[in-house]
Amino acid sequence: MATLMGLVILALVLPTWTGITYVGLVRARRETEGLPPPPRPRRSPARKAAWLAGLAYLAGGTLHLYGLSYLPFLFPEDACWFNAGAMVSPDSSSALPVSLVCHGAEVVPWWVNPGLLVLALTAVTATVTSIVLAVRARRPARRGTRST
Numbered sequence: 001m002a003t004l005m006g007l008v009i010l011a012l013v014l015p016t017w018t019g020i021t022y023v024g025l026v027r028a029r030r031e032t033e034g035l036p037p038p039p040r041p042r043r044s045p046a047r048k049a050a051w052l053a054g055l056a057y058l059a060g061g062t063l064h065l066y067g068l069s070y071l072p073f074l075f076p077e078d079a080c081w082f083n084a085g086a087m088v089s090p091d092s093s094s095a096l097p098v099s100l101v102c103h104g105a106e107v108v109p110w111w112v113n114p115g116l117l118v119l120a121l122t123a124v125t126a127t128v129t130s131i132v133l134a135v136r137a138r139r140p141a142r143r144g145t146r147s148t
Contacts, residue, residue, distance in 0.1 A: 044133070044134075044137060045133050046129075046130050046131075046133035046134040046137060047130075049126045049127075049129045049130035049133060050126070050127075050130040052122070052126040053122075053123050053126035053127040053130055056119050056120075056122040056123035056126060057119075057123045059119050060116060060119035060120055060123060063112060063115050063116055063119060064096075064098070064116060066112070067098030067108055067109075067112040067113075067116070068095060068098065070083055070098070070100050070107055070108045071093050071095065071098070071100055072090055072093060072100070076089045076090055076093075077089050079093070079100060079102070079107075080100075080102035080103075080107070083100065083102065083107040084102040084103065084105065084107050086102055086103055088102065088103065090102050091103070091104065097113045097116075098112050098113055098116070099113075
């Protein structure tokens with residue numbers, strides 16, 4: 001448990017604290033020097049779609065890791081013991097779709113695989129949309145000049 005807490009502190013708390021401290025220092029310097037706030041560029045639709053895609057990829061990866069936490073790794077009988085209460089080897093398990101069957105009952109929560117599907121579709125759709133919008137924004141507008 002101590003190793004898990006150390007990992008949480010290293011992975012989440014320290015970067016968050018560093019970021020908050022950096023932002024506070026930048027704001028303090030800006031206020032003491034009397035500088036105006038920097039202008040914020042407008043976000044293009046392509047950039048918004050790219051952010052949505054990145055968020056969907058991140059959430060999908062997190063959900064997949066959560067689902068994989070149910071699967072057996074070194075000691076298969078422990079997976080059924082901790083998740084289903086039976087000290088037996090699992091009947092079957094797979095990483096995609098995330099599944100662990102102990103004594104004929106599915107152990108992984110029902111919402112993991114549909115959530116993975118929704119997030120994967122969102123991520124792919126947002127990525128394609130972002131690329132299409134970025135290409136359209138760079139392409140010069142064509143006038144209706146056609147020679148006959």
